[in-house]
Amino acid sequence: MRYALYFSPAADHSLTKTASRWLGRDAFTGETFPTPSAEGLSSEEIHALTADPRRYAFHATLKAPFELAEGRSEEELIEAFERLAASTTGFDIPNLVIGQLGRFFALVPDQVYPELQAFAARIVEEFEPFRAPLSEPDxxxxxxxxxxxEHRANLMRWGYPHVMDEFRFHMTLSGPVPPEQAPAMRAAIEPRFSDFTNKPLSIDGLALFVEPTRGADFIAHRWLPLKPASETRKTGT
Known part of the structure; x- marks a missing residue:
């Protein structure tokens, strides 16, 4: 069993539903969907190009998948997860766009936002005591x-290369797309996600995902809302 802390919109959020239908699987319900086709890309090609994000499901990684450290239990992990959600105030990413990380397409912020970076770093650090050391094969x-x-140092210290100063928030929409197929992939993605791009995205919840066995599909184990920003303003904290 491996666990991961992800950002995901709530199960009934329209972005979750849209992304699940694009990727072909909903991590909250287990429902699967037919693979869409698009001009220049067959459904078989899209199915192959979305295989990796379909297994991990729609999310943004905060604490990458890990096995529990010796002496730690799932109950303790869930308690820490609940404490974090209850004590953390939600916030907005001011502008979400479709971008490319190498050959991968993803929903990403239009720039680096310090509040988002600090949020991710806090989760990496606070949940580090629950992470078992990486095995040599890992x-x-x-x-x-x-x-x-920098990435190698992060891998050895935190179990994942893309953390702390190297963290870049992204909600993956494809696996690596060959350059000759990239224009068609962008043309397929942009209209499907136009309701969510070039506008803010609320970071208003936190998800605990699990991988029951190595190589299995990740499923949403828990989702909790963060404190509303309005609540913080009222209390003056």
């Missing part, structure tokens, strides 16, 4: 010899 799978010094 380290090897990350190909540390190909990583930058």
């Amino acid at each position: 380290i090897a799978r990350r190909k540390p010899e190909t990583l930058s010094p």
Whole structure:
């Protein structure tokens, strides 16, 4: 069993529903959907190009998948998860856009926002005591010899390269897309997600996902709302 802390909109949010239908699976309900087709891309091609994000389900990684450290229990993890959600105030990403990280398409902020970076760093650090050390095969799978010094240091310290100063919020919509298929993929994604781009995204909840066995689909185990910003303003905290 592996656990991960993700940002996800709530199960009934229109973005969750839209992304689940695009990827072909809903992590909250377990429902699967037919793969869409698009001009220039067959449904078979889209199915193959969305295979990786379909297994992990629609989300933004905050604390990457980990096995529990020796002496830690799922009950303790859930209690810490509940405490964090109850004590954390939600906020907005001011502008969400469709971007590319290498060959991957994703929903990303239009720039780096310090509040978002601090939120992600806090989760990485606070849940580190629950993470079992990476095994040698897990380290090897990350190909540390190909990583930058910063990414390699993060991998060894935090179990994941893309954290702290190297963190970039992204909600993945595809696996790696060959350059010749990238224009068609962008044309397929943009209209489907136009209701959610070039506008704010509320970071108003936190999700605990689980991978029951290695290689299995990730499922949403818990989702909790964060404190509304209006509540913080009322109390003056």
